[in-house]
Every structure is written in structure tokens, then in C-alpha cells.
Amino acid sequence: MKDPLLNISKIDMVFPTPKGDFTALKEVDLKINKGEFISLIGHSGCGKSTVLNVVAGLYQATKGGVLLNGREVNQPGPERAVVFQNHSLLPWLTAYENVELAVKQVFAKSKSAAEMKEWIEYNLKLVHMDHAMHKRPDEISGGMKQRVGIARALAMQPEVLLMDEPFGALDALTRAHMQDSLMEIQDELNNTVIMITHDVDEAVLLSDRIVMMTNGPAATIGEILDVKLERPRDRLALAEDPLYNQYRSAVLTFLYEKQRKVEEIGSAAKADVKSSEKKQAESA
Amino acid sequence: MSSLIAQLITRKNAPVVKAQLPTFLVNFLHAVLLPTIGILVFLLFWSVAANNIDTSLGKFPDPAAVAAQVGNLYDEHMESRAKEQAFYERQEKRNAARMAKDPNYVAKIRAYTGKETFVDQIFTSLITVMSGFLLAAVIAIPLGIAIGLSKALNTACNPIIQIFKPVSPLAWLPLVTMVVSALYVSDEPMFAKSFVVSMITVTLCCLWPMVINTSVGVASLNSDWVNVSRVLRLPALKHVQKIVLPASVPAIFTGMRLSLGIAWMVLIAAEMLAQNPGLGKFVWDEFQNGSSQSLSRIMTAVIVIGLIGFALDRTMLQLQRVLSWDKTTQVR
Ligand SMILES: Nc1ncnc2c1ncn2[C@@H]1O[C@H](COP(=O)(O)OP(=O)(O)OP(=O)(O)O)[C@@H](O)[C@H]1O
Ligand SMILES: [Mg+2]
Numbered sequence: 351m352k353d354p355l356l357n358i359s360k361i362d363m364v365f366p367t368p369k370g371d372f373t374a375l376k377e378v379d380l381k382i383n384k385g386e387f388i389s390l391i392g393h394s395g396c397g398k399s400t401v402l403n404v405v406a407g408l409y410q411a412t413k414g415g416v417l418l419n420g421r422e423v424n425q426p427g428p429e430r431a432v433v434f435q436n437h438s439l440l441p442w443l444t445a446y447e448n449v450e451l452a453v454k455q456v457f458a459k460s461k462s463a464a465e466m467k468e469w470i471e472y473n474l475k476l477v478h479m480d481h482a483m484h485k486r487p488d489e490i491s492g493g494m495k496q497r498v499g500i501a502r503a504l505a506m507q508p509e510v511l512l513m514d515e516p517f518g519a520l521d522a523l524t525r526a527h528m529q530d531s532l533m534e535i536q537d538e539l540n541n542t543v544i545m546i547t548h549d550v551d552e553a554v555l556l557s558d559r560i561v562m563m564t565n566g567p568a569a570t571i572g573e574i575l576d577v578k579l580e581r582p583r584d585r586l587a588l589a590e591d592p593l594y595n596q597y598r599s600a601v602l603t604f605l606y607e608k609q610r611k612v613e614e615i616g617s618a619a620k621a622d623v624k625s626s627e628k629k630q631a632e633s634a
Numbered sequence: 635m636s637s638l639i640a641q642l643i644t645r646k647n648a649p650v651v652k653a654q655l656p657t658f659l660v661n662f663l664h665a666v667l668l669p670t671i672g673i674l675v676f677l678l679f680w681s682v683a684a685n686n687i688d689t690s691l692g693k694f695p696d697p698a699a700v701a702a703q704v705g706n707l708y709d710e711h712m713e714s715r716a717k718e719q720a721f722y723e724r725q726e727k728r729n730a731a732r733m734a735k736d737p738n739y740v741a742k743i744r745a746y747t748g749k750e751t752f753v754d755q756i757f758t759s760l761i762t763v764m765s766g767f768l769l770a771a772v773i774a775i776p777l778g779i780a781i782g783l784s785k786a787l788n789t790a791c792n793p794i795i796q797i798f799k800p801v802s803p804l805a806w807l808p809l810v811t812m813v814v815s816a817l818y819v820s821d822e823p824m825f826a827k828s829f830v831v832s833m834i835t836v837t838l839c840c841l842w843p844m845v846i847n848t849s850v851g852v853a854s855l856n857s858d859w860v861n862v863s864r865v866l867r868l869p870a871l872k873h874v875q876k877i878v879l880p881a882s883v884p885a886i887f888t889g890m891r892l893s894l895g896i897a898w899m900v901l902i903a904a905e906m907l908a909q910n911p912g913l914g915k916f917v918w919d920e921f922q923n924g925s926s927q928s929l930s931r932i933m934t935a936v937i938v939i940g941l942i943g944f945a946l947d948r949t950m951l952q953l954q955r956v957l958s959w960d961k962t963t964q965v966r
Contacts, residue, residue: 406865407864408864425864426864426865426867428866438858438861442881451876452866455867
């Protein structure tokens with residue numbers, strides 16, 4: 351087998367907290383080939399973002415490490431572009447300028463000013479944002495902001511694109527649009543992608559492999575599901591595809607039978623009641 | 635008149651009628667009518683109260699007395715200007731005449747030394763407050779950014795800032811006066827000593843709110859934006875220039891507005907205490923003067939001080955609106 355592009359090698363992540371060390375991840379091990387689309391799925395708080403942040407270099411793994419093209423990475427860099435959950439565009443810059451900041455930084459030596467301009471516009475066009483290039487983030491919708499965030503990441507021409515619940519904050523309709531756009535872009539560019547999601551349909555629709563994580567603490571990879579659906583994929587046709595439904599139920603089974611979170615949800619709910627009671631008492 | 639107003643107000647609150655009122659009328663009501671009513675009521679109270687207060691310098695000035703005094707002070711200013719011009723014309727003529735008699739004569743030019751008028755004092759105060767404020771901004775903003783960026787620096791500077799922040803300007807004044815007298819010695823000073831003393835006092839007092847607001851703004855930088863910067867591997871200087879500075883613009887402006895308000899209050903007090911030229915000195919001089927006009931002149935000064943303070947604040951707000959990306963800032 352050829353060497354993987356990205357090798358997440360047995361990483362442990364321990365956070366020092368006031369109450370002692372907290373082991374978030376234990377022996378997370380994953381190899382990703384070039385051009386693969388990977389989804390990370392798991393219950394809230396299991397450590398998905400932590401995995402992504404370690405790959406991005408924003409966190410340093412306590413044990414183990416991440417190899418990109420056989421070389422260890424231990425700081426962030428534009429070859430591992432990140433699309434953050436809440437777009438994180440700089441609000442004082444227009445859509446164009448947000449992408450420009452990235453392009454100017456990455457291609458300072460290799461592109462002329464005219465080439466950079468063309469490249470920025472190309473990427474904004476790719477996410478269908480060319481009509482609102484010169485608007486500021488507060489003048490465009492949530493979905494449009496997320497598109498610009500994706501354009502900014504794509505414009506860095508990353509070797510791995512990391513996305514932390516990129517569509518989590520969007521309504522269902524906009525999310526479907528964005529997924530279609532992403533598949534379109536993926537057809538064209540064939541990027542290597544790791545995407546975190548909470549949405550089972552999204553995971554099956556978009557991924558080549560779905561990585562399912564166990565609950566924390568000391569979360570690790572529970573199962574990996576190969577999704578062998580033909581591309582291009584069409585959400586309507588797939589709804590009736592038995593294979594699609596089989597994948598879907600496999601993920602659901604993992605999440606809701608093997609890794610149920612009943613206990614914690616129960617205690618969390620109790621805590622909620624308690625705190626609201628307290629609030630009432632305070633306000634009275 | 636007042637019953638009409640009362641009617642309008644109750645109508646506005648009645649939902650059925652309100653639905654029929656065109657929006658522009660409602661807006662007009664809010665923007666013009668209500669403040670006007672407020673001012674009229676205040677004037678009414680003021681004149682009633684004024685007529686019932688007797689002081690050793692006569693009755694407390696009512697709005698009419700202040701209005702008359704405004705005209706008076708303006709006339710005095712114009713008169714003084716005319717005198718000044720006449721003085722220079724006379725001097726020029728005299729010099730020309732002597733030059734004609736004796737070609738070797740070196741003309742002496744004396745400056746006019748009339749008393750500063752109210753209008754002159756206004757400009758003196760404005761220039762002083764702006765200079766002190768700008769000097770403070772030039773020091774405070776870079777300092778605030780540095781403190782906001784470095785936890786160690788913050789821990790080191792915090793006690794000093796917290797101790798100096800609540801110090802009244804009047805406590806600084808004697809020290810500043812002595813230090814300026816000792817250090818600012820030149821035969822032909824570019825600025826008057828009194829100006830430098832007032833300015834530095836203003837600077838010392840409006841430094842702290844700006845430092846604190848800027849540093850808090852920088853320190854509470856959205857961590858996502860920091861991560862964007864890290865992923866892009868922006869060099870330190872570019873990080874400050876492209877991310878930190880624009881991100882803290884709203885906080886910096888908040889600090890600047892706060893400081894300018896403090897600066898204006900501090901300056902008037904400092905001018906009174908130190909007898910430095912400006913509106914504060916005008917008030918003090920009138921108080922010492924103790925003529926029948928004094929109280930109305932002081933009252934005029936009080937209102938002018940208020941109006942200028944208000945204008946300064948609005949100017950800052952307008953500047954903030956134009957320059958800051960955060961358009962959600964509350965306008966109050
Ligand atoms: N900086 C940190 N310090 C201490 N504990 C942390 C830190 N970051 C994350 N954790 C803990 O690690 C665990 C995993 O967090 P993480 O954010 O990776 O979860 P997640 O799977 O992304 O959750 P979600 O789906 O809600 O985003 C959580 O229990 C969290 O409390
Ligand atoms: Mg997360």
C-alpha cells in the first residue's frame with residue numbers, strides 16, 4: 351500500500367484542568383489518502399474538535415503525532431486550512447478582502463498581483479459568492495458567510511482541508527444547498543478533506559469514509575465505515591437507495607445503540623433543572 | 635399649548651390612534667418634540683427657582699439674564715478685537731514715522747496685551763483639551779495594545795494603572811506645575827508654561843481609561859480570529875496590524891469617548907485651580923470679581939461648557955461611526 355498523505359499516529363490528548371488532568375483522546379489512529387473525504391462523527395463533547403485542532407496544529411498532542419507527507423507537523427499552517435464552525439470571517443474586511451488576506455500570505459512569492467486577483471475571484475466564484483464579493487460579513491447571510499469561509503480555505507490550496515461542523519449553524523435548506531455546492535467543488539478539485547459533522551445524512555452523502563468516535567473521556571475511534579456510493583451523488587435518488595439506507599442505519603446504530611449517552615443526558619437535564627430552580631430562587 | 639402637548643402624548647400611547655399616525659410624524663414627535671418639551675420644562679423650573687434665590691450678588695440669573703449675557707460677552711469680544719486692531723495700526727504708523735526720520739531705526743513690535751475675552755477662553759480650553767487628549771491617545775493606545783497582548787506585561791502594569799486611575803487631577807496639578815517649571819525652561823518657549831501644565835494634567839487623567847479599554851479589547855480578541863492568523867502564519871507585526879488593531883477599534887473608541895469626557899471636566903477644574911487661561915479661569919475670575927453681572931456670566935459659562943462637552947462627545951461618536959466596523963455600537 352502507498353504511503354498515506356496524512357497519518358494521525360496514536361495521538362493522546364490530555365488537558366490539564368483545575369480538577370486534575372483530563373484525558374480527552376486516547377490512541378486515536380487514522381491514515382488518510384490523497385483525495386479522500388473523511389467525516390468525523392460522534393456525540394457532542396467526545397473530542398472531534400480536539401482531533402481536528404491537533405491535525406491543524408492549533409493543539410499539540412500529548413503523545414503520538416501527526417505526519418503530513420511523512421513529515422511531522424506541530425504548528426498551524428496554510429497547507430492545513432481550517433473552516434471554522436462559526437465562519438470566523440474578519441468583520442472589518444469584505445468577502446474579497448478576507449480571501450485576499452489568505453492569498454497574499456500564501457502566494458506572496460509565487461503569484462503576481464493580477465494573478466492573485468484572478469485567483470481570489472476564481473475561488474469566490476467557486477462558492478457562488480462572486481455577486482457579493484465586496485460586501486462585509488454583516489451584510490450577508492449565514493450561509494453566504496460560510497461560503498466565504500470555505501472560499502478562503504480553498505484559496506490557500508491546502509493539502510488537507512479541515513472543516514469543523516461547517517454547516518452546523520445553518521438551516522436545513524441552506525445546509526442542503528451547501529452540501530451540493532461542496533460536492534460540486536469536490537468533483538472539480540478532489541481535495542483531501544476531514545469534516546466534523548453531527549448530521550448522519552450529511553456524513554453518508556459526502557464521505558468516502560465515516561469515522562465514528564466513541565464517547566469521552568479517553569475517546570478513540572470506534573468504527574470506520576467505507577461508503578462505496580457512486581459519484582456524483584444525488585440526494586433524491588439516494589433516498590431510495592438500499593445501500594445508502596444501510597450505511598445510514600449503520601451509523602445510527604453506532605451512535606444510538608453502541609454509544610448511547612442516556613446517563614449523561616439525564617444528569618445534564620437534572621443539572622439544568624437545578625440551575626433554573628436556583629435562578630428562580632435568586633430572582634424571587 | 636400644554637394641553638395640546640398632553641393630548642399629543644396620550645394619543646401617541648393610545649394604540650388605535652398610533653396605528654393611524656404616519657411614521658414621519660411619530661419620528662418627528664420623538665426626535666424634535668419630546669426634547670423640546672424637556673428643555674421648555676427645564677427652563678420653566680429654572681426661572682421659577684432663580685427668582686426665588688437671593689444671593690449676596692443679587693438674584694440667581696434666570697434664562698433671560700443668561701441670554702442677555704451671551705450677547706454681552708460677544709460684544710465685549712468684538713470690542714476687544716477692534717481695540718487690538720487699532721493698537722497694531724497705531725504701532726505700525728508710529729514705527730513708519732520713526733523709520734522715515736531715521737533710516738537706521740530698528741522697529742520695535744509689541745504684542746497687544748488686552749484681557750482675554752470669553753470667546754478667547756473657549757478656544758484656549760478647546761485647544762488645550764484636544765492637545766492633552768491626543769497626547770494621551772498617542773501614549774495610551776500602543777501601551778494598551780502591548781498590555782493586552784502580553785499577560786506578563788498586564789500583570790506587571792495592572793497595579794500601577796489601578797492605583798493611578800482614581801487619582802483626582804487636582805492632586806496632580808501642584809506636582810505637574812513644579813515639574814514643568816523645573817524642566818521646561820527655554821528663553822523662547824514654543825508653548826506657554828500654563829498651557830503645558832494644563833495639557834499634561836489632562837493627559838495624566840485621560841490616559842488610564844484609554845489604556846484599560848484598549849488592553850481589554852485586545853485581550854478579549856476573538857479566539858477564532860487568532861486561529862485564522864495562526865493558520866495563515868501571519869508574522870507578529872502583521873498579526874497586530876491586520877487582526878489585533880482592527881479588532882480592537884470598537885474598544886479603543888469606547889475608551890477614547892470616555893477619556894474625552896473626563897478630559898473636559900478635568901481641564902475646567904485644573905484651569906480654575908491653577909489660574910491657567912481657559913474657561914475655568916473665566917469662571918474663577920468672575921467669581922472673584924463679584925459684580926452684579928458675575929453670576930449670570932458664570933451661568934453662561936456653565937452652559938457653554940456643557941454644550942461644548944456634548945459637542946465633543948457627539949464628534950467622537952460620529953468619528954466612531956465612520957471609522958469603526960462595528961455598526962452595532964449603542965448610541966447613547
Ligand atoms: N482547552 C481545553 N481544556 C480542557 N478541556 C478541554 C479543552 N478543549 C476541549 N476540552 C474537553 O475535551 C472534550 C472534547 O472536546 P471537543 O471540543 O473536542 O468535543 P467535540 O466532539 O468537538 O464536541 P462538539 O460536538 O460539542 O463540538 C470535552 O470534554 C471538553 O470539555
Ligand atoms: Mg466541536
